[in-house]
Amino acid sequence: MSIVVDIVLLTLLAVAGIALLRIRNLFAVVMLAGIYSLLSAGLFTVMDAVDVAFTEAAVGAGISTVLFLGALALTGHHENRPGHTPLLPLIVVSVTGLALVYGTIDMPGFGGADNPVHHHVADHYLEESPNEIDIPNVVTAVLASYRGYDTWGEVTVVFAAAVGVMLLLMGGRRSRAAASGDGRAGGDGPANGDGQAGGDGPANGAGHR
């Protein structure tokens, strides 16, 4: 039964991926990307990786779709055809893909219980976490306690990424707003340039479709 679900999900993933490449309407591309994430989440659920599936569904299908829609409201809805022929990129991608497939030949069998990855520290986590940490969800135990340093690093990376986005987007807006504020007679600065009046950023963009 699981193999049927796997085949259906992987087929739909391939269809969604090819459609993503072919379609030039960016609104459809954003929706397809959300569908692609949702299908991946389904695939992770079949593999019993529900925590990963949860994250993929929430971030990939949820928030990123909203962010993409917000970005689409600022740009056009149509992607121009590339000016160059896709031959060279196709060759590069094919060679890289073949090299990666060749690399997997040496890897141990998929999902095998004897694979090295399952016997480094995983045994300790699975056997000792009821005694050492005593919470049923081993994924949370590993993330927050055994690998607490890793998660600490992730949190700081997320924070650093946000600081980067703020520096890029807010800096530009403030200087432009200040410039337009100076241009006007009143001289009431950036506050006026930011103008809260419109109040319908992405709602407006999504509305007139």
Place this chain on the structure above:
Amino acid sequence: MREEIIVRVGAKILTPFIIMFALYVHFHGDYSPGGGFQAGVILTAAFALLALVYGLAAVQRVLPPWFTRLCAALGVVIYGGVGVVTMMLGHNYLGYNALAPDPKYGQHYGILLVELGVLVTVFGVMASVFYLFAGRGRGES
């Protein structure tokens, strides 16, 4: 979309349940899939839904941008603070056993606090980035 009565009422009804679900995902993360990261994203989704339906200005009256930026930094402080506290109690950085006489309870408290830090940071970061994207371009129009 702001004139559609079904969308407006539906969004208003759904929002508290989405926020409740986010909190459930966080506090139940010890027992079921999920944790601070997913909870933070779901919490952001609740406000993003409101912003899509009611407009950005209405949501920013409830959740001002300075607050989301504060959250982004506060979560990092909570997470790192737990580590500093355990160090002051004589254990390793992020050694949760220090937080309670029984190491198991210490681990529970530590994980919950650390996940709270993740929740606050992820919520703050996602909401700030959403505000930046959604609010951009309105100044010129």
